[in-house]
Amino acid sequence: MAHEHTITKNYTQNIAIVGAAGNIGKYITESLLKTGKHRVTAITREDSTNVLPASVASKKVNYDRLESVTEALKGQDVLIITLSAMAPPDTQSKLIDAAAAAGVPWVLPNEFGGDPLDAEIGKDQISGEMKTKFRDQIERLGQSSWIGVACGYWYELSLSGGVNRFGFDFKNRSLTLLDNGRTKINTSTMPHVGRAVAALLSLKVLPDSKDDKSPTLASFMNKPLYVSSFTINQEDMLESVLRVTGTKRSDWTMTHTTAKEYYQSGQELFKKGDWMGFARLLHARSFFPESDAKSNGNFGAVKGLHNDLLALPQEDLDEFTKIGIEMSSEA
Structure with a gap:
């Protein structure tokens, strides 16, 4: 060079x-x-x-x-x-x-x-x-x-970003679960x-x-x-949300779809010029189950992470879930 x-x-x-x-x-x-x-x-x-x-x-x-x-x-x-x-x-x-x-x-x-x-x-x-x-x-x-x-x-930003990102709607206590909600992704x-x-x-x-x-x-x-703060899935996020909000699973309305269907619906919205569709297709694509895609949002599983090399501290998931929920109420 x-x-x-x-x-x-x-x-x-x-x-x-x-x-x-x-x-x-x-x-x-x-x-x-x-x-x-x-x-x-x-x-x-x-x-x-x-x-x-x-x-x-x-x-x-x-x-x-x-x-x-x-x-x-x-x-x-x-x-x-x-x-x-x-x-x-x-x-x-x-x-x-x-x-x-x-x-x-x-x-x-x-x-x-x-x-x-x-x-x-x-x-x-x-x-x-x-x-x-x-x-x-x-x-x-x-x-x-x-x-x-x-x-x-960015974990707190996507958590606060509504149904088109990590699937959470805090105001209405609802969650759109993709597949079984267990596909892990890297998030920071x-x-x-x-x-x-x-x-x-x-x-x-x-x-x-x-x-x-x-x-x-x-x-x-x-x-x-x-780098990544948390390698987690939607179920892990929900568990954290329940702990932070003191709510029970039964207090939440669950909607089920597949990551692929959600990705396709995001594409349709984006073609019409709706930027929410872009957010949806981006996030949904990361949640494709391993069996459906050679690659998804869990790059750490394939490439490894440099967290230790840079001596980055381990963070508290619930602390940032709380921040995400607060950000959603300000939006």
Whole structure:
């Protein structure tokens, strides 16, 4: 890679983040600041009114001018891209071009989902093929390396997201169970993703010597990082919900369908322009039973997880179930 022989320091220090005030961006920013090892710069649009922590530098850019974004990325060791699903797809493409022009060694593209290397589920979930294009663009330009963060769905966000995500409707105490509700998937809390990214970027870039076997950033060059808070199914989620709410199973209305049928109905809705259909097809596809799909949302079972390598703490499921329920009442 172009940047391997230009390393003058064996750590990453200057980190630019797009979407620093967003859903996941704020947790990544917070965790990076906590390490005390990083200088964080938020890349924002010229008209942005987002409030950022005092210790975060801010650079406003015009995405329609490559030189504007390139200038903002000069001297950065890492670019982290977190964009909403509604952001124009060319925004990420422009950022990748600018990162290459500025010579940024590392890019964490807008992944933060399932296994980036699982082409089958990526195709079914529509967004996978687009993500592959961005990784290919980074490699083709040859100035940066990518690391894709595979973390599954953000647990508290998907739990709070209604019937089209994990199937829960807290207001009406109902649950749409897919198949028998026992297909396990990987899911991560938002603070967990923040900690994972900060731990990853706190690794040294290269081994100190040929005998040094400790983890390095270089070992993730153009590869995914696999992390997960909980490997659970809908039944596990329901048990947690019952404990947190003090309700009984008999207090809940259960609707039964199959993950495949739910996925297909999501496709139909999305074709009509309903974004709830996109949420439904994405989540339902992850719950395909192992017998029905070569791949589903449990990438840890196939690829293993890097939780231990990064010394990530074990979290309390009920604590985040409670947060998810609170988020649903605020929505």
